[in-house]
Amino acid sequence: xxKIDYYSxxxxxxxxxxxxxxxxxxxxxxxxxARIAYKTHGTLNAAKDNxxxxxHMWSGTPKAMEIFIxxxxxxxxxxxxxxxxxxxxxxxxxxxxxxxxxxxxxxxPRVTIGDDVVAQHRLVTERYGIQRLELVLGWSMGAEQTxxxxxxxPDMVKRALPFAGTAKTTPHDFIFVRSHEDALKSDPAWDxxxxxxxxxxxxxLRRHAQIWSVMGLCQDFYNKEVWRExxxxxxxxxxxxxxxxYFAPMDPNNLIWMGWxxxxxxxxxxxxxxxxxxxxxxKAKTYVVPFSRDMFFPPDDCKAEQKxxxxxxxxxxxxxxxxxxxxxxxxxxxxxxxxxxxxxxxEPVG
Amino acid sequence: xxKIDYYSxxxxxxxxxxxxxxxxxxxxxxxxxARIAYKTHGTLNAAKDNxxxxxHMWSGTPKAMEIFIxxxxxxxxxxxxxxxxxxxxxxxxxxxxxxxxxxxxxxxPRVTIGDDVVAQHRLVTERYGIQRLELVLGWSMGAEQTxxxxxxxPDMVKRALPFAGTAKTTPHDFIFVRSHEDALKSDPAWDxxxxxxxxxxxxxLRRHAQIWSVMGLCQDFYNKEVWRExxxxxxxxxxxxxxxxYFAPMDPNNLIWMGWxxxxxxxxxxxxxxxxxxxxxxKAKTYVVPFSRDMFFPPDDCKAEQKxxxxxxxxxxxxxxxxxxxxxxxxxxxxxxxxxxxxxxxEPVG
Numbered sequence: 167x168x169k170i171d172y173y174s175x176x177x178x179x180x181x182x183x184x185x186x187x188x189x190x191x192x193x194x195x196x197x198x199x200a201r202i203a204y205k206t207h208g209t210l211n212a213a214k215d216n217x218x219x220x221x222h223m224w225s226g227t228p229k230a231m232e233i234f235i236x237x238x239x240x241x242x243x244x245x246x247x248x249x250x251x252x253x254x255x256x257x258x259x260x261x262x263x264x265x266x267x268x269x270x271x272x273x274x275p276r277v278t279i280g281d282d283v284v285a286q287h288r289l290v291t292e293r294y295g296i297q298r299l300e301l302v303l304g305w306s307m308g309a310e311q312t313x314x315x316x317x318x319x320p321d322m323v324k325r326a327l328p329f330a331g332t333a334k335t336t337p338h339d340f341i342f343v344r345s346h347e348d349a350l351k352s353d354p355a356w357d358x359x360x361x362x363x364x365x366x367x368x369x370x371l372r373r374h375a376q377i378w379s380v381m382g383l384c385q386d387f388y389n390k391e392v393w394r395e396x397x398x399x400x401x402x403x404x405x406x407x408x409x410x411x412y413f414a415p416m417d418p419n420n421l422i423w424m425g426w427x428x429x430x431x432x433x434x435x436x437x438x439x440x441x442x443x444x445x446x447x448x449k450a451k452t453y454v455v456p457f458s459r460d461m462f463f464p465p466d467d468c469k470a471e472q473k474x475x476x477x478x479x480x481x482x483x484x485x486x487x488x489x490x491x492x493x494x495x496x497x498x499x500x501x502x503x504x505x506x507x508x509x510x511x512x513e514p515v516g
Numbered sequence: 517x518x519k520i521d522y523y524s525x526x527x528x529x530x531x532x533x534x535x536x537x538x539x540x541x542x543x544x545x546x547x548x549x550a551r552i553a554y555k556t557h558g559t560l561n562a563a564k565d566n567x568x569x570x571x572h573m574w575s576g577t578p579k580a581m582e583i584f585i586x587x588x589x590x591x592x593x594x595x596x597x598x599x600x601x602x603x604x605x606x607x608x609x610x611x612x613x614x615x616x617x618x619x620x621x622x623x624x625p626r627v628t629i630g631d632d633v634v635a636q637h638r639l640v641t642e643r644y645g646i647q648r649l650e651l652v653l654g655w656s657m658g659a660e661q662t663x664x665x666x667x668x669x670p671d672m673v674k675r676a677l678p679f680a681g682t683a684k685t686t687p688h689d690f691i692f693v694r695s696h697e698d699a700l701k702s703d704p705a706w707d708x709x710x711x712x713x714x715x716x717x718x719x720x721l722r723r724h725a726q727i728w729s730v731m732g733l734c735q736d737f738y739n740k741e742v743w744r745e746x747x748x749x750x751x752x753x754x755x756x757x758x759x760x761x762y763f764a765p766m767d768p769n770n771l772i773w774m775g776w777x778x779x780x781x782x783x784x785x786x787x788x789x790x791x792x793x794x795x796x797x798x799k800a801k802t803y804v805v806p807f808s809r810d811m812f813f814p815p816d817d818c819k820a821e822q823k824x825x826x827x828x829x830x831x832x833x834x835x836x837x838x839x840x841x842x843x844x845x846x847x848x849x850x851x852x853x854x855x856x857x858x859x860x861x862x863e864p865v866g
Contacts, residue, residue: 337738342730352702380692388687
């Protein structure tokens with residue numbers, strides 16, 4: 167364990183806070199003093215037409231998306247005003263780990279992708295007066311938020327770029343994400359979410375990491391021992407120092423609440439369960455980009471949704487890192503992802 | 517829970533017993549009064565040249581393989597003498613669940629695929645005086661035993677038919693099988709294998725079933741709701757009445773010990789780690805038959821091994837049931853599998 171608290175600016179850099187006040191969640195529960203923590207890069211121009219919104223993935227924070235921002239990159243902060251909103255339950259925005267009673271820990275209300283996106287909508291419109299977004303993009307749960315944006319606010323989203331995620335969670339995703347939540351809950355120290363310190367649940371966090379290692383990557387990755395290329399010396403070394411180390415400092419409840427949110431993602435709740443109708447609403451120029459060996463979001467599952475999106479293209483990022491191509495552990499992964507961002511930004515949009 | 521004990525002839529039909537006496541395991545430990553329980557169908561002919569050996573999969577017993585035997589099927593008991601040997605730890609052969617102290621329950625020694633195959637070799641040679649096998653076939657762990665037979669006793673195996681399994685466990689298989697074992701062990705009631713009754717560990721058995729449901733089938737299976745075709749009414753209904761019900765009556769230790777055996781399967785331990793050398797030993801006419809959507813043994817993993825087997829063919833069974841095509845829930849699965857058995861038996865072999 168690091169001596170720095172994981173959910174701290176010391177570890178994740180400075181955030182800004184947007185206060186939502188008494189925020190009514192999709193569940194009907196009102197969360198008092200709700201907030202989202204976010205980061206920005208670049209400067210909002212006078213016309214307010216240079217905005218990119220880039221929500222983050224499950225288990226992440228806005229910091230995770232900063233690896234795609236740079237003056238030599240498509241997300242150039244000299245050109246764009248890039249907002250990295252933190253999703254609920256990420257440990258910085260309102261979360262089980264930082265909310266006072268009665269909604270502390272295991273009593274935190276269920277939150278949804280819709281709750282995230284409505285809060286982000288308030289942030290961009292109320293704080294910044296932004297009416298249109300040049301691009302909304304995201305990976306995994308970030309893709310879920312991207313789809314929710316494009317379906318819910320079709321006139322605001324000019325371009326959408328969901329990487330390795332779906333607009334409606336598939337049943338297979340539903341059961342594997344739940345199995346991850348259950349791995350954390352299986353530790354008696356989890357105690358229905360009312361442990362004292364996150365490290366009390368270290369057995370559950372390790373169990374969860376081991377299960378993640380199975381579907382999080384893919385057969386080819388392990389067959390080819392790709393972990394060697396990034397400095398690990400054996401399979402067990404990789405399991406401990408990559409997977410267990412990644413999850414060890416995190417808060418189990420935060421992961422569980424984000425997981426619940428993930429597996430209930432479904433844009434078709436706006437259209438009475440009709441996914442085609444929901445995706446048919448999208449006006450954004452959309453690139454649907456799965457990763458070739460992703461066991462969570464196989465290209466076929468993404469292709470099925472792309473066919474329902476009017477003005478869309480289908481591209482595949484080819485990587486041995488499966489769902490984790492977005493970590494950009496190889497130059498090839500980074501270049502392919504950057505190309506998608508560059509190309510979609512170059513698409514002429516009315 | 518059934519009122520009939522699961523590991524009983526009332527539930528699984530009559531078995532014969534082959535006593536191995538003090539049986540030295542590959543680990544160096546000697547298991548006293550070791551035995552394998554087995555079934556046979558058909559009659560051994562005078563020339564002893566009509567023998568088929570059909571070991572079973574993880575979690576199974578010889579009964580599971582009986583669905584492939586019939587007078588209208590390639591495995592016709594009027595023609596062949598079919599031996600269905602029970603693997604160690606299956607609950608009928610020597611197992612954690614049926615062995616007296618000091619090797620009871622959690623103290624049962626580790627057993628290997630090699631231990632199974634050497635015991636089966638003694639059965640066929642000592643009890644029956646059989647010198648050659650027309651066919652050795654098996655599914656999953658049965659495929660592991662098939663490969664072990666073909667590599668270890670190349671002059672005895674005329675034909676080999678491994679379905680949906682590998683000769684050397686891949687690292688991905690290793691970690692997912694271990695995650696299944698860990699799900700059982702995560703239940704405090706498991707108590708290092710020294711519970712009183714298997715149903716004491718029902719929470720672990722349920723957890724294990726839920727995790728199995730993720731990789732045991734595949735995305736397409738759940739997307740297309742194939743469970744409807746076999747009488748389930750919802751995803752949750754399927755998870756409870758198929759997956760949990762399947763594992764509920766089983767003994768957690770038996771599953772764990774078979775799992776350990778599975779993930780340590782590796783014919784290359786006969787050749788100092790050289791898989792090509794090991795598979796190069798095979799003299800049997802071999803059909804390597806993966807299942808198209810199998811997430812445990814993807815066709816590519818099987819193809820890589822098939823290329824190393826001198827006199828082999830590669831065929832793929834196409835099924836939405838993924839690894840469980842062998843359950844023959846559809847006529848198509850049964851017909852494709854029967855075709856493989858029929859065709860390999862028709863192969864002229866010297």
